[in-house]
Amino acid sequence: MIGQLTSGERQSAVVILLIVAMVGLSMAALGRTDPLGVHGVIVMLFSGGLLYVVLSSFYAPAPTEEREASYYDDPIKIGIVLSMGWAVFGMLMGVWVASQLAWPDLAFDAAWSSFGRLRPTHTTGVIFGFGGNALIATSFHVVQRTSRARLAGQLSPWFVLFGFNLFCILAVTGYFMGITQSKEYAEPEWYADLWLVVVWVTYFILYIRTIARRKEPHIYVANWYFMAFILVVAILHIVNNLTLPVSWGHAKSYTVWPGVQDAMVQWWYGHNAVAFFLTAGFLGMLYYYLPVRAQRPIFSYRLSILSFWGITFFYMWAGSHHLHYTALPHWVQTLGMTFSVMLLVPSWASAGNALLTLNGAWHKVRDDATLRFMMVAAVFYGLSTFEGSFMAIRPVNSLSHYTDWTVGHVHAGALGWVALITFGSFYTLVPALWKREAMYSARLIEVHFWLALAGTLIYVFAMWNSGIIQGLMWRTYTEEGTLAYSFVDSLVAMYPYYIARAFGGLLFLIGAVVCCYNIWMTVRAKPVTSSRSGDVPVVSVASVAGE
Amino acid sequence: MEVNERDPVTGRETTGHEWNGIKELDTPVPRGVLLFLIITHIWAIAWWFFAPTWPLGTTYTKGLLGFDQKQIVEEQIVDSQSERAAWTSRIESERYDAILADEGLMKIVRSTGRQLFGDNCAACHGSDGRGRANYPDLTDDDWLWGGGPELIEQTMRVGINTQHPDSRIAQMPSFGRDGMLERDQVRSVAAYVYSLTNPDYSTPETLKRITSGQEVFATTCAACHGEDAKGNRDVGAPNLTDAYWVYGGDMQTIITSVHSGRQGHMPTWDERLTGAEIRMLSLYVHDLGTRQP
Numbered sequence: 001m002i003g004q005l006t007s008g009e010r011q012s013a014v015v016i017l018l019i020v021a022m023v024g025l026s027m028a029a030l031g032r033t034d035p036l037g038v039h040g041v042i043v044m045l046f047s048g049g050l051l052y053v054v055l056s057s058f059y060a061p062a063p064t065e066e067r068e069a070s071y072y073d074d075p076i077k078i079g080i081v082l083s084m085g086w087a088v089f090g091m092l093m094g095v096w097v098a099s100q101l102a103w104p105d106l107a108f109d110a111a112w113s114s115f116g117r118l119r120p121t122h123t124t125g126v127i128f129g130f131g132g133n134a135l136i137a138t139s140f141h142v143v144q145r146t147s148r149a150r151l152a153g154q155l156s157p158w159f160v161l162f163g164f165n166l167f168c169i170l171a172v173t174g175y176f177m178g179i180t181q182s183k184e185y186a187e188p189e190w191y192a193d194l195w196l197v198v199v200w201v202t203y204f205i206l207y208i209r210t211i212a213r214r215k216e217p218h219i220y221v222a223n224w225y226f227m228a229f230i231l232v233v234a235i236l237h238i239v240n241n242l243t244l245p246v247s248w249g250h251a252k253s254y255t256v257w258p259g260v261q262d263a264m265v266q267w268w269y270g271h272n273a274v275a276f277f278l279t280a281g282f283l284g285m286l287y288y289y290l291p292v293r294a295q296r297p298i299f300s301y302r303l304s305i306l307s308f309w310g311i312t313f314f315y316m317w318a319g320s321h322h323l324h325y326t327a328l329p330h331w332v333q334t335l336g337m338t339f340s341v342m343l344l345v346p347s348w349a350s351a352g353n354a355l356l357t358l359n360g361a362w363h364k365v366r367d368d369a370t371l372r373f374m375m376v377a378a379v380f381y382g383l384s385t386f387e388g389s390f391m392a393i394r395p396v397n398s399l400s401h402y403t404d405w406t407v408g409h410v411h412a413g414a415l416g417w418v419a420l421i422t423f424g425s426f427y428t429l430v431p432a433l434w435k436r437e438a439m440y441s442a443r444l445i446e447v448h449f450w451l452a453l454a455g456t457l458i459y460v461f462a463m464w465n466s467g468i469i470q471g472l473m474w475r476t477y478t479e480e481g482t483l484a485y486s487f488v489d490s491l492v493a494m495y496p497y498y499i500a501r502a503f504g505g506l507l508f509l510i511g512a513v514v515c516c517y518n519i520w521m522t523v524r525a526k527p528v529t530s531s532r533s534g535d536v537p538v539v540s541v542a543s544v545a546g547e
Numbered sequence: 548m549e550v551n552e553r554d555p556v557t558g559r560e561t562t563g564h565e566w567n568g569i570k571e572l573d574t575p576v577p578r579g580v581l582l583f584l585i586i587t588h589i590w591a592i593a594w595w596f597f598a599p600t601w602p603l604g605t606t607y608t609k610g611l612l613g614f615d616q617k618q619i620v621e622e623q624i625v626d627s628q629s630e631r632a633a634w635t636s637r638i639e640s641e642r643y644d645a646i647l648a649d650e651g652l653m654k655i656v657r658s659t660g661r662q663l664f665g666d667n668c669a670a671c672h673g674s675d676g677r678g679r680a681n682y683p684d685l686t687d688d689d690w691l692w693g694g695g696p697e698l699i700e701q702t703m704r705v706g707i708n709t710q711h712p713d714s715r716i717a718q719m720p721s722f723g724r725d726g727m728l729e730r731d732q733v734r735s736v737a738a739y740v741y742s743l744t745n746p747d748y749s750t751p752e753t754l755k756r757i758t759s760g761q762e763v764f765a766t767t768c769a770a771c772h773g774e775d776a777k778g779n780r781d782v783g784a785p786n787l788t789d790a791y792w793v794y795g796g797d798m799q800t801i802i803t804s805v806h807s808g809r810q811g812h813m814p815t816w817d818e819r820l821t822g823a824e825i826r827m828l829s830l831y832v833h834d835l836g837t838r839q840p
Contacts, residue, residue, distance in 0.1 A: 146566040220566040291569045297554055300574035301562045330616045331599040331607040338591035338600070345584040352580070360556030480655050481631045486665020488674055 002057035021047040030249040035177045071144045075157040079137030090125025091509040102498035112176045134422045135281040139226040142288040147214030148537045156206045163199035190253040193241040221304045225284035232276040240269035268319035275315035289425040290374045299356035310346020321392035340392030351382030369449040373424030380416025399471040408463025415456040440521035451511035458504030466497035635823040643696040660831025689791035693780045700829040706815030717783035723806030735760035737801040
């Protein structure tokens with residue numbers, strides 16, 4: 001880890017960590033008993049821990065000149081480990097909050113474990129912790145391989161990775177203490193948001209500089225998506241989090257956007273977080289690991305162009321479909337609805353491009369659970385993008401809005417698409433990265449696949465049923481023209497589905513634990529040197545083509 | 548011109564690029580995709596013509612159909628109100644005993660009242676109206692402020708211990724905590740009250756305590772709960788001689804009630820529900836008691 005850094009870079013690392021620790025100290029001093037003070041202490045502990053790691057190898061031998069002739073894989077390895085750690089944490093929280101809905105006593109009457117606080121620890125844990133680390137790790141891998149260039153910085157990949165994880169830690173610990181901006185998927189307060197801006201701009205510069213160093217004439221599709229992901233997330237994050245803190249010593253802040261404009265900015269952010277964090281970035285993953293694993297060329301370059309520009313253009317308009325039948329003016333709703341429907345074909349074009357790439361490799365899909373993970377992910381991507389466009393239509397939305405159908409839709413995407421493509425990518429990436437022949441156990445991948453698929457299906461079907469029943473109960477009238485059911489009646493009707501949902505989530509969590517074990521055993525196995533010797537940036541084109 | 552490689556499976560040419568072993572085919576966009584793309588765009592553009600869609604500075608395109616969600620919902624509310632007016636006006640204006648005698652109206656009260664009760668009352672009193680600790684059972688015949696639709700309506704309108712100017716006020720003082728009664732007196736009076744519903748408790752050993760408790764009761768509690776401890780509905784003082792308890796009839800809870808007092812709260816519904824809804828719920832609650840013996 002430190003061995004790859006020159007002594008100058010090690011000194012820079014120490015200086016950066018000292019600055020971060022000083023910031024933590026100021027937060028602690030200004031915040032005192034406010035939760036901001038607690039976060040100051042956490043920042044100090046985090047930078048102190050990393051400082052210890054750097055200083056303990058400070059005088060280790062410097063790297064040789066040949067460093068530039070190899071890919072920079074250490075941050076990717078740590079990123080995968082962090083990602084899986086967050087996956088288990090986030091999914092565990094998910095199973096817990098799902099169980100609380102069926103059995104409310106599982107909150108144990110404590111503030112920190114109440115539903116409202118645990119729920120964002122689940123979403124942040126899985127989206128940003130698991131998904132974000134997976135995106136950072138795989139984007140570092142893909143950009144190097146498809147550009148045949150080592151990452152453009154030695155320290156900045158670490159800064160991005162650990163900086164991002166510090167953000168996640170501040171977010172999750174903040175929820176337990178009751179800190180929130182009350183904006184879904186943008187809950188962390190102003191100081192954590194400012195920190196993420198610094199981290200994210202560093203990420204973007206690192207990525208662009210690496211692409212600029214590429215030894216390939218063209219930029220591969222996966223990199224378009226990763227760049228769109230990094231750039232747009234920066235824009236969304238900054239605009240949605242424009243707030244004024246109560247004071248420098250307070251965690252609390254107030255948004256600069258008033259009333260319905262705040263709601264619109266929030267859902268422009270929220271929907272594009274789904275679009276560019278959970279879709280564009282993971283399409284980047286799909287576009288690299290699926291063809292590599294299937295050993296097939298991408299079905300159509302032209303389709304890639306159509307879907308990329310379709311997705312990046314249309315998604316930006318679609319956010320207002322989260323606010324149908326609200327105080328938002330009618331015209332904004334129509335715009336959001338129509339653009340959501342126009343978005344469908346570009347989305348399906350991506351899913352179709354992935355599935356048609358498998359033509360000539362379907363026997364591998366049958367035999368290889370890793371490739372099957374990615375195939376099923378593409379299917380779920382297609383399903384949930386269709387469902388999304390459908391639910392964005394106002395009359396449909398009048399049934400689905402505020403019901404569990406939305407939750408089911410999100411999880412069809414999050415479990416079926418995002419998590420499955422990540423697992424498929426990790427199972428492809430881990431042996432390559434640690435230079436192993438294959439994963440430790442193909443059978444465990446198979447077990448994981450069926451656990452994940454069963455968990456997703458149980459979850460999604462439970463929420464479809466529950467959501468549609470809720471929606472119908474809320475709009476059923478008696479002969480006299482009054483509501484037939486009270487809200488409590490609909491809650492009672494949800495009970496069996498809530499149990500089924502928690503069970504589906506539990507299966508998915510067990511699958512993730514199996515994956516952790518498999519990765520761990522693969523890392524512990526003996527490396528092989530022969531088969532992966534061509535995996536360096538300076539290798540000639542001819543020898544890669546022969547692979 | 549360089550001839551690109553041909554993929555043996557599909558027979559398509561590649562684009563000639565390669566990244567780390569990944570190639571791309573130069574397959575044209577399938578016709579079906581283009582067709583579907585055109586269909587979704589036509590659908591979207593048609594909506595732009597018919598519905599309000601595009602901003603124009605301070606205004607926006609109104610659409611050919613000229614509708615707006617606010618106007619639609621206002622019309623729907625007016626329509627549904629006039630549709631219901633046939634029976635809501637009767638519930639609002641007719642005398643309670645007349646409504647109670649009308650099977651047709653009572654059928655509406657039972658179905659609509661159930662939903663209203665579920666959304667407004669069930670959180671405290673339970674979906675079946677049977678209450679739970681600290682929240683009275685509404686299905687029995689024991690009433691703090693009096694049963695019957697008129698008195699129930701009054702309680703619903705003004706609430707208990709609320710900000711409403713005519714709020715029902717029920718303040719059981721904290722006799723022990725505020726030093727009005729000695730520790731021993733609290734125990735004695737609790738023993739007396741407990742013995743009212745538990746005759747077995749009265750034994751030669753406890754008799755002295757019960758008797759002194761009875762004296763305390765006569766001077767301190769009887770003003771509200773009555774000489775005979777049967778309560779007083781004018782001040783919401785519960786009957787202490789029956790089997791119904793709001794907070795619990797065991798010795799420890801009675802001691803707690805005497806020591807710390809009780810100031811139960813029931814919200815006022817005057818502002819939240821319409822007159823017809825309040826009257827419907829009064830009938831519904833009254834009906835709960837008569838239907839469930």
